[in-house]
Structure formats: C-alpha cells, structure tokens
Amino acid sequence: MTTIRTTTTGRFPIGDQLAALTVRNLRTSARVPQLLMFSLTMPMAMLVLFSQVFRSVAAGPGFPPGVSYIVFLTPAMLAVSTVMAGTNAGVSAAIDHTNGLHDRFAALPMRAVLPGVARTVNEAVFTLARAALLGIAAVALGFEFYGTALDAAAAVVVLVVLAGAMSALFGLIGDRLRRPDVVQFAGMMVMMPLMFISSAFAPIETMPGWMQAMATVNPVAHATDALRGHVLGAATLGDTAAALVAAIGLWAVVTAVPILTRLVRSARAR
Numbered sequence: 722m723t724t725i726r727t728t729t730t731g732r733f734p735i736g737d738q739l740a741a742l743t744v745r746n747l748r749t750s751a752r753v754p755q756l757l758m759f760s761l762t763m764p765m766a767m768l769v770l771f772s773q774v775f776r777s778v779a780a781g782p783g784f785p786p787g788v789s790y791i792v793f794l795t796p797a798m799l800a801v802s803t804v805m806a807g808t809n810a811g812v813s814a815a816i817d818h819t820n821g822l823h824d825r826f827a828a829l830p831m832r833a834v835l836p837g838v839a840r841t842v843n844e845a846v847f848t849l850a851r852a853a854l855l856g857i858a859a860v861a862l863g864f865e866f867y868g869t870a871l872d873a874a875a876a877v878v879v880l881v882v883l884a885g886a887m888s889a890l891f892g893l894i895g896d897r898l899r900r901p902d903v904v905q906f907a908g909m910m911v912m913m914p915l916m917f918i919s920s921a922f923a924p925i926e927t928m929p930g931w932m933q934a935m936a937t938v939n940p941v942a943h944a945t946d947a948l949r950g951h952v953l954g955a956a957t958l959g960d961t962a963a964a965l966v967a968a969i970g971l972w973a974v975v976t977a978v979p980i981l982t983r984l985v986r987s988a989r990a991r
Contacts, residue, residue, distance in 0.1 A: 814895025
C-alpha cells in the first residue's frame, strides 16, 4: 500500500505542493503551442529585426565606442523578452480565475502563495530556455561575449530575479482583473514603458530628461545595464547590485499589495 506523507496539520509538505503546481504549470505551457511560440521564438524574431533595422544607431552620438549594435542589443533583448513573457503569468492567473481553478486552490489545504510561486518557477525555467535560444541566434548574427564565466553566472542571476519580479507584477494584474483579454491589454500598457523607457534600444542619454528620470527607477533599465556590462566584461558590483535591488524592490512592493489589501479589509470588517 502506498503511504501519502502529510504534515501534522493534514497538509501535504509545502515542497510537494509546490512541485505539483510547478509541474502542472510547465505541462500547461507546453500544451499551448501559441504560448511557446510567443515566449520562445518571438524574442529571436525581434532580435533579428531590431539588429538589422536599428543598427545605424551604433553610428550615432552617445553610443558606446567600439561596440557593435548586436552586442549592444542582445543583453537588452534578454531583459525585454523577460518582460514580454511576464505577461504570460498574468494571463495564466486570469485563466485560473475564469475556469474556477483559483477557487479550487483556495479550498485546498495549502498556502495561498504557492500558485504564484509555481508561476514564478515556471517563468524562470522558460527564461533560461529563452536565453539559450537567443544566445544561439545572436551568435549567428555576429554576437561576441567578452566577459568571464563569473560574468555569465551573474547575468543569469540578474535575469532570473528580473523574471521573478515580472511574474509577480503581471500575476498580480491577472489576479486583480481576472479576464484574460483585459489582462493582455493591461499587460501591454505596463510592458511598453518598462521596455522603452530604458537603455534597451538606445542610450538613455539620448532621451528627454523626463524619460531619463523615469529610467532611473525602471528595473528593466538597470537589468539591461547590468547584463550589457557582463556581456562586455565591464560590469561593476554596483551595476549588478542596482539591477538586483531594483527588481527585488519591485517584487517586494508587488508582494506587499495583496497583504496590505487583506489587512485593510480585515480592519474595515471589525
């Protein structure tokens, strides 16, 4: 007879619950070809198009000397594609509300945060797969990596932490709006400023002053700068720390919103 291991409270161990939810998310994503197409191949298409259409930017003022546009663009595409894919977490959360799965989760003896954590793990896995595919495409276009193995490891950490922050942000949007079509539209409204008010496609110094000010608090801008520094082998500890702090700060704020909401509702109910 198979014995099912539970805790003294009657719940399955948290690790088992998280593993089951993560496997479920990965299987769900793998069964949707459109999602895989958008998440994995769209960034490669954008890399090819942007690297060819905007390569003249490398000849403009303020562009780093001696750096080709494909080397400048590839780290940006890693960050930008992470933001784009983050909208999938929001749509997944909305779908869970639409089909009643979220209510089912709420009725089960498990922690309420686990579905969100599982979505984050799912996004981290896809982020690594997407980075590998983008790297292959970039090398075919002439990309060169000038950093060390430590630079590569630090870049992966920055990218995964950014993916977690984006998953939390768009997951919150999905939990609040609860309609996949509306979440997609709202996700675009949030995604565009994160992508373009940054150093992803052109140096921040070439932007208007108000954009430069907004870029200073944009985690995508800091992640792009850190990734680009690690690719060039010129990243400083401050660059990496700024990227991690910005992403973790956004993650913390987003995580705090549901907690504060529950506290306010509890206070009003008294």
